[in-house]
Amino acid sequence: MSDEFEGVKPSRRSFLTGAAAAGAAIGTAGAASAEGERLITEVQDWASGLGDGVDATPYGMPIEFEGDVVRRNVEWLTADTISSINFTPIHALDGTITPQGCAFERHHSGAIELKKSDYRLMINGLVDTPLVFTYEDLERFPRSQQTFFLECAANTGMEWAGAQLNGAQFTHGMIHNMEYTGVSLRTLLEEAGLPTDLTGKWVYVEGADASSNGRSIPIEKALDDCMVAFKANGEALRKEHGYPVRLVVPGWEGNMWVKWLRRIEIMDAPVESREETSKYTDTLEDGTSRKWTWVMDAKSIVTSPSPQAPIKHGKGPLVITGLAWSGNGAITGVDVTLDGGKTWQEARLAEPGKKMALTRFYLDIDWDGQEMFLQSRAIDETGYVQPTKDQLREVRGLNSIYHNNCIQTWWVKADGEAENVEIS
Amino acid sequence: MSKFPKFMLATALVGLTATPLMAEKLGLGRPALPDEIAAWDIDIATDGSNLPAGSGDVLVGEELFADYCAVCHGDFAEGVDNWPKLAGGADTLDHEDPLKTVGSYWPYLSTTFDYVRRSMPFGNAQTLSDDEVYAIVAYILYSNDLVDDDFVLSNETFAGVELPNAGGFIVDDRAETEYPNFTERCMSDCKDSVEITMRAAVLDVTPEETKARTIQAMVEATNPRNADSGETEAAAEPEAPAEEAAPEAPAEEAAAPMELDADLVKAGEKVFKKCKACHKIGDGAKHGTGPILNDVFNRTAGTAEGFGFSKVLIAAGEGGMVWDAENLAGYLANPRKFLKGNKMSFAGLKKDKDQAAIIEFLKSVSQ
Numbered sequence: 001m002s003d004e005f006e007g008v009k010p011s012r013r014s015f016l017t018g019a020a021a022a023g024a025a026i027g028t029a030g031a032a033s034a035e036g037e038r039l040i041t042e043v044q045d046w047a048s049g050l051g052d053g054v055d056a057t058p059y060g061m062p063i064e065f066e067g068d069v070v071r072r073n074v075e076w077l078t079a080d081t082i083s084s085i086n087f088t089p090i091h092a093l094d095g096t097i098t099p100q101g102c103a104f105e106r107h108h109s110g111a112i113e114l115k116k117s118d119y120r121l122m123i124n125g126l127v128d129t130p131l132v133f134t135y136e137d138l139e140r141f142p143r144s145q146q147t148f149f150l151e152c153a154a155n156t157g158m159e160w161a162g163a164q165l166n167g168a169q170f171t172h173g174m175i176h177n178m179e180y181t182g183v184s185l186r187t188l189l190e191e192a193g194l195p196t197d198l199t200g201k202w203v204y205v206e207g208a209d210a211s212s213n214g215r216s217i218p219i220e221k222a223l224d225d226c227m228v229a230f231k232a233n234g235e236a237l238r239k240e241h242g243y244p245v246r247l248v249v250p251g252w253e254g255n256m257w258v259k260w261l262r263r264i265e266i267m268d269a270p271v272e273s274r275e276e277t278s279k280y281t282d283t284l285e286d287g288t289s290r291k292w293t294w295v296m297d298a299k300s301i302v303t304s305p306s307p308q309a310p311i312k313h314g315k316g317p318l319v320i321t322g323l324a325w326s327g328n329g330a331i332t333g334v335d336v337t338l339d340g341g342k343t344w345q346e347a348r349l350a351e352p353g354k355k356m357a358l359t360r361f362y363l364d365i366d367w368d369g370q371e372m373f374l375q376s377r378a379i380d381e382t383g384y385v386q387p388t389k390d391q392l393r394e395v396r397g398l399n400s401i402y403h404n405n406c407i408q409t410w411w412v413k414a415d416g417e418a419e420n421v422e423i424s
Numbered sequence: 425m426s427k428f429p430k431f432m433l434a435t436a437l438v439g440l441t442a443t444p445l446m447a448e449k450l451g452l453g454r455p456a457l458p459d460e461i462a463a464w465d466i467d468i469a470t471d472g473s474n475l476p477a478g479s480g481d482v483l484v485g486e487e488l489f490a491d492y493c494a495v496c497h498g499d500f501a502e503g504v505d506n507w508p509k510l511a512g513g514a515d516t517l518d519h520e521d522p523l524k525t526v527g528s529y530w531p532y533l534s535t536t537f538d539y540v541r542r543s544m545p546f547g548n549a550q551t552l553s554d555d556e557v558y559a560i561v562a563y564i565l566y567s568n569d570l571v572d573d574d575f576v577l578s579n580e581t582f583a584g585v586e587l588p589n590a591g592g593f594i595v596d597d598r599a600e601t602e603y604p605n606f607t608e609r610c611m612s613d614c615k616d617s618v619e620i621t622m623r624a625a626v627l628d629v630t631p632e633e634t635k636a637r638t639i640q641a642m643v644e645a646t647n648p649r650n651a652d653s654g655e656t657e658a659a660a661e662p663e664a665p666a667e668e669a670a671p672e673a674p675a676e677e678a679a680a681p682m683e684l685d686a687d688l689v690k691a692g693e694k695v696f697k698k699c700k701a702c703h704k705i706g707d708g709a710k711h712g713t714g715p716i717l718n719d720v721f722n723r724t725a726g727t728a729e730g731f732g733f734s735k736v737l738i739a740a741g742e743g744g745m746v747w748d749a750e751n752l753a754g755y756l757a758n759p760r761k762f763l764k765g766n767k768m769s770f771a772g773l774k775k776d777k778d779q780a781a782i783i784e785f786l787k788s789v790s791q
Contacts (some may be wrong), residue, residue, distance in 0.1 A: 040566070079496070079506035080712060082701055109543065110701075122456050122464055128455035136432040137452045156510075163624040191449050204467060210549035212542055214467060263464050271467045274539040278530045281593065288519030305625075335609065340618030344611045373618055379609060388608045395602055399522055411620065420624035424617065 070167025207301030480559025527568025692785025
């Protein structure tokens with residue numbers, strides 16, 4: 001036992017440091033000294049006094065000790081914080097559902113405040129009757145509920161040219177996974193009356209904010225699984241995720257999930273808006289660019305250990321964990337390598353993969369304390385195997401920006417610290 | 425239909441046949457009225473066929489651009505700081521770090537017109553007239569050397585303009601060029617050796633701005649719960665000018681606190697949303713496109729330390745102009761007219777009550 005923990009009658013602050021020291025001691029020593037650990041042998045304040053009453057926090061925030069599990073911004077990426085993006089702290093989360101309060105945000109004109117009573121949704125274009133719905137109208141349609149991941153097309157985009165950002169939050173944190181409740185887009189379109197010939201038709205969707213972020217979606221997708229959502233993880237959407245209503249476009253790039261959804265138009269051609277021409281198009285080595293690259297291909301990431309979540313306990317039992325997902329269906333397997341890809345072993349999926357939703361994987365090992373080159377590789381139901389960065393570069397070059405679903409390498413050193421690297 | 429992975433198309437078509445298209449309607453909602461549709465349905469077809477009637481020329485566009493756009497995009501559309509560059513970059517798309525602008529990358533002019541009309545200026549969207557939009561788009565074309573200086577863009581000349589990269593796009597071909605190659609799942613003896621070829625900690629490929637920092641500093645500085653984050657940030661970022669405006673405040677605090685109308689302050693905070701794209705307020709605020717506005721009320725014009733004011737504002741301050749209620753009202757009503765040559769690209773607050781509210785709000789942050 002370390003001296004600094006001896007006799008501490010903890011204030012909250014000293015408890016924090018004390019707990020860290022005690023944790024380290026237990027981890028290495030494995031057992032307390034002969035007289036036992038004071039945390040156990042002495043009556044602690046919390047075991048004697050009282051805690052907060054039920055009215056202390058009508059809507060709860062995480063306890064202060066989790067204060068570092070927050071969204072973070074990479075300031076140099078964008079000109080200001082209003083048209084910008086931040087990152088989900090995936091290195092510190094487990095399970096698959098992303099709490100709304102730390103789910104990444106991306107705005108083009110800032111997160112607006114739009115009251116339910118001021119909300120209107122218009123459906124127009126090639127429909128029998130152009131309609132306007134209020135929020136209350138939406139609540140009267142039959143509902144559906146399903147969990148989907150949302151990944152920004154630019155997730156991992158800073159890593160095209162080389163290993164750049166040191167942390168899973170920054171390399172892979174433009175993603176979240178929520179259980180949505182809403183109305184299927186198909187139901188709303190049918191209420192307005194679809195054209196009899198759907199061939200070559202498109203659905204244009206736009207938001208109520210100043211950017212309006214319009215996107216064109218082929219009718220096949222619009223009628224397949226898109227959802228007009230008003231709840232996420234059981235409660236109202238957060239302002240930053242489009243309160244009161246956003247579009248859900250399962251498996252497709254996050255930019256299409258229009259927030260503050262205000263208008264849906266059936267058209268006979270795509271609009272070719274700013275967000276589907278000048279942005280969210282993928283430039284290849286010869287200077288031509290792919291457009292309509294909507295699907296987010298299968299991808300995975302080891303969230304721990306990782307640069308922001310180093311190994312602190314030394315050798316012995318180690319839980320390696322991470323996330324996998326595919327816009328083309330369900331994850332069927334995840335492989336993990338400790339030696340940079342010489343040999344792979346199949347990780348355990350916490351639950352069978354669900355279509356277009358995050359899957360949690362675990363690999364429990366007995367770490368020998370030697371350095372590792374840790375990678376994970378996702379396989380989805382179509383048989384697609386997540387590619388290496390070199391495989392992607394071979395097809396696309398270095399200027400693609402979007403849709404980087406390459407295998408990520410963490411160099412875990414003997415001291416447990418990890419670093420983002422590229423390997424041969 | 426090659427743009428769809430086969431399995432998806434199959435699913436969609438099964439869906440279309442399995443569920444009757446003429447599903448039972450619930451009779452919810454109400455018909456959208458023609459004026460409502462006209463107000464919201466403003467997207468422009470790529471051939472420009474549904475453009476509003478109107479026109480604007482390069483010279484008028486140049487003036488408007490200087491007033492409304494140059495503060496972020498530069499006088500010649502060359503971009504300021506990290507804000508988008510709108511001109512230049514011709515023939516760079518196959519280079520390392522291509523420069524993607526309206527001239528070098530955007531395939532359709534309809535996109536430019538639609539975006540300027542719909543979303544610009546940043547923080548004051550949908551305040552430009554259609555003729556102003558035509559003029560600004562004409563100037564953007566001119567700044568890309570795509571038209572001459574006597575060019576007039578209108579709903580009639582629009583179709584005659586083809587952007588250079590119109591043919592530069594192909595439809596997503598991953599299903600053919602990638603998916604068949606990404607199927608191998610080697611489990612053992614997959615490679616002989618593993619060498620590190622690049623490390624994030626070396627940061628030798630990070631953009632210029634990050635070279636001065638370590639990742640750790642970034643992590644510290646971006647932690648919103650880190651009380652010192654503002655200072656760490658300023659120290660780590662060389663181009664961030666000193667922001668010592670705050671320490672001056674105590675000297676002025678001798679003055680009696682101003683009386684405030686709480687409701688008006690609240691209303692002003694709402695109106696301030698029009699301003700906050702450029703102006704920051706609060707602890708740790710930094711100059712943005714415009715100066716920070718902490719303590720702006722009764723401050724001498726052009727004196728917020730570390731901000732690059734226009735010559736006219738500095739001169740006005742040297743001449744004794746102070747941002748009192750009267751001057752603020754005049755400036756906010758019509759910034760360009762109030763002080764010719766200043767850089768604030770803002771159309772102005774037309775309503776007296778909005779002006780009064782914002783002045784009350786600015787007072788509240790100047791206590």
